[in-house]
Amino acid sequence: MTLRSSVTPQKQFIYGIHKPDYIATNLRLETSINSLGHLDSGDVYSNQANFPANDVKVTDGDWIFEIPNPFSFRGTTFIDKEWADNSANNPQKISLPPTQKLSLSTLLEKEQIPDSLFDKLPAPLHLSLATTSTDPQDLIRLAELSCCIEKDTNGIPTGLRYKTDSHGKTRAVINDHALFEAVANNPALPDTYKLVMVLRPGAQGGSExxxxxxxxxxxxxxxxxxxxxxxxxxxxxxxxxxxxxxxxxxxxxxxxxxxxxxxxxxxxxxxxxxxxxxxxxxxxxxxxxxxxxxxxxxxxxxxxxxxxxxxxxxxxxxxxxxxxxxxxxxxxxxxxxxxxxxxxxxxxxxxxxxxxxxxxxxxxxxxxxxxxxxxxxxxxxxxxxxxxxxxxxxxxxxxxxxxxxxxxxxxxxxxxxxxxxxxxxxxxxxxxxxxxxxxxxxxxxxxxxxxxxxxxxxxxxxxxxxxxxxxxxxxxxxxxxxxxxxxxxxxxxxxxxxxxxxxxxxxxxxxxxxxxxxxxxxxxxxxxxxxxxxxxxxx
CATH class of the missing domain: 3.30.428.10 (HIT-like)
Structure with a gap:
């Protein structure tokens, strides 16, 4: 078929296999051999292998499967056989690790570092912590840095501070929009904070x-x-x-x-x-x-x-x-x-x-x-x-x-x-x-x-x-x-x-x-x- 698809009237998927075997002409002008460090034995480990003297002959290169998508507008998938064979022998590697516990507040207390350091961190570190911390206390502090939160006499959030801009529009007072979004979208932030920051109808604007x-x-x-x-x-x-x-x-x-x-x-x-x-x-x-x-x-x-x-x-x-x-x-x-x-x-x-x-x-x-x-x-x-x-x-x-x-x-x-x-x-x-x-x-x-x-x-x-x-x-x-x-x-x-x-x-x-x-x-x-x-x- 000239149509690019892995689907066939023969009711079987069709695909290509690349079996590389080629020569790369060596066009390098100079050789620069340097030490990269040392092996456990103490011997020097150099970059000698990076500077071949002659052309490079590649025999029995990794096979690559080329699988046209059934729908030609979605392109083509390429599978490296060596990688896929390793996954086939160990399919449990097809997963991602669970989220690790992370708390800056606990670390500061453990190391006896004044918690005033928390507020002084550079903005990129605040943003990183807002997306990765699993400690509600970390996230509460970040939330209160990002915007002006109103609370009742028991310290429970009840809403945000709002102001009217020069165009007559009422908006929440947000000190750092990226930090606000990041912390409000962290599942570990207490729901009482999520409620006033993003969940209560109207918190994200006037959409009916x-x-x-x-x-x-x-x-x-x-x-x-x-x-x-x-x-x-x-x-x-x-x-x-x-x-x-x-x-x-x-x-x-x-x-x-x-x-x-x-x-x-x-x-x-x-x-x-x-x-x-x-x-x-x-x-x-x-x-x-x-x-x-x-x-x-x-x-x-x-x-x-x-x-x-x-x-x-x-x-x-x-x-x-x-x-x-x-x-x-x-x-x-x-x-x-x-x-x-x-x-x-x-x-x-x-x-x-x-x-x-x-x-x-x-x-x-x-x-x-x-x-x-x-x-x-x-x-x-x-x-x-x-x-x-x-x-x-x-x-x-x-x-x-x-x-x-x-x-x-x-x-x-x-x-x-x-x-x-x-x-x-x-x-x-x-x-x-x-x-x-x-x-x-x-x-x-x-x-x-x-x-x-x-x-x-x-x-x-x-x-x-x-x-x-x-x-x-x-x-x-x-x-x-x-x-x-x-x-x-x-x-x-x-x-x-x-x-x-x-x-x-x-x-x-x-x-x-x-x-x-x-x-x-x-x-x-x-x-x-x-x-x-x-x-x-x-x-």
Missing amino acids: IVGEFNDMKESHVFEYLRRNSYIAGGHYAANMADDAVRYSIDRLSEADITGLRHLYYQRSFVRLACHLGIADNKEQKSYSMDALEILRKKILQSLSPETSPDISATLWGWNFGFDYAPTRYRLHASHQQIHQQYAMLPQNVASFSGNLHISSGSIPSFGCGDMVAEMIQNYRRETHSDFFSDYLACIRNNIRMDERNDLESSLILWENEHAILFVPKAQTSQWELQLMALRNTNTDIIGNILEADTASRISLDRGIFLAQKVLAGLGAKMVTSIEYPKRIGNAGEPGQHLLYSFLPRLPESPGAFSEAQLRFINGHYPEDFAAVCRQQLQK
Whole structure:
């Protein structure tokens, strides 16, 4: 195939193997032999090996697997066989160590150093401590350095000090914004401080609360409208409420996922219904799961085969985890509190060229699921086969790349009749997982959330929950999750399955020039990662 994909109509993944054997011509002009130090024996250890006299012949270099991503727009994954073989022999190394206890206050007391030193530390050290300390006392001191906190007579925080700026806007008095964000997002900060700094509605600004999920027992979620968003037309944020503090996946329950996702389904269906002029009683403020299913069916019934609504795609994502480098580089999400963001996208957007006020026509609005649709079209055109049928068959027929029959070969972590959670053959993050929707109870392919009935939505929510639990169990602290949906209505590509990708950020994989070229480097076989994930599920 000229199409770049590891999926084939033969229902087996295909990939390349580089077996290096080459000569590097020596073009060096000078030799500079120096001592690097001494060995235990006392002998000098020099850099002699760095200055060969002749050309360098490389024989039997490390084999490199080159695995085209099933979706060509996501690049290619490269696996070093030597690294992966080591991981296969020791799969337990596929994990991150737990967070170590750290307390500056305890150290100062132990070393009999005046605690006044704490406040005098340079700002980068304060910032580092704010993200790494596990001592509430450290974090309380940092919080009080970062902003002006009001307290009651018992010393319990009750709010922040506010002032009105020259533009008439009321803002909290914050002395160091980076420090404020870092300490407020540290799970070890006492909840009473989190409440007044970031969790209480209004603490982060004037975004209106326009939805709520509250089962009165296990979970409570607010839906905020983000008006002037980086997503045109605004987006919505489902945040855990101030009485349901969730800063870690350990605290996350299936009820929480149900609430977060319910608000996403509800908002999307209501927006579509209003757009199509079939909205239910406008006095209805919240939908039960059953009422939401009734509304979903009404929307589907109103969409004739020729109908393509002007808002035709969903956008859903979740950045879990927060960190700041001492150099003031924010490393991940805007806040640690578990949340999800979502919006809807138009089918087209007015186009302009050199004039802000006179449109020259329109261009298709971008949604990441559109790239999946293009992939399906190209695959069908080139192979005369259905991409997702072949992709699922490749997953189920998977065989290891290292020919080892003594190790597990399955990529699948969990599956039911509506969804499948698996490790992709070509991981774009070293620990990437994917969740694919299968078929609803009518056996129709699920391409977007509108095509997912109640049982299917429950399955998708469970798959998302399991993916996050597995990755957190292995030590992942920052995970980006995204949705690849089919367009709604006749703009949707037939046969396209709804897909979710879970992308952890690992300490040794910051994303550099290789990743910018869509070349993703991996040190383990996907099958070994899948085996480790299944062990986490059993726990």
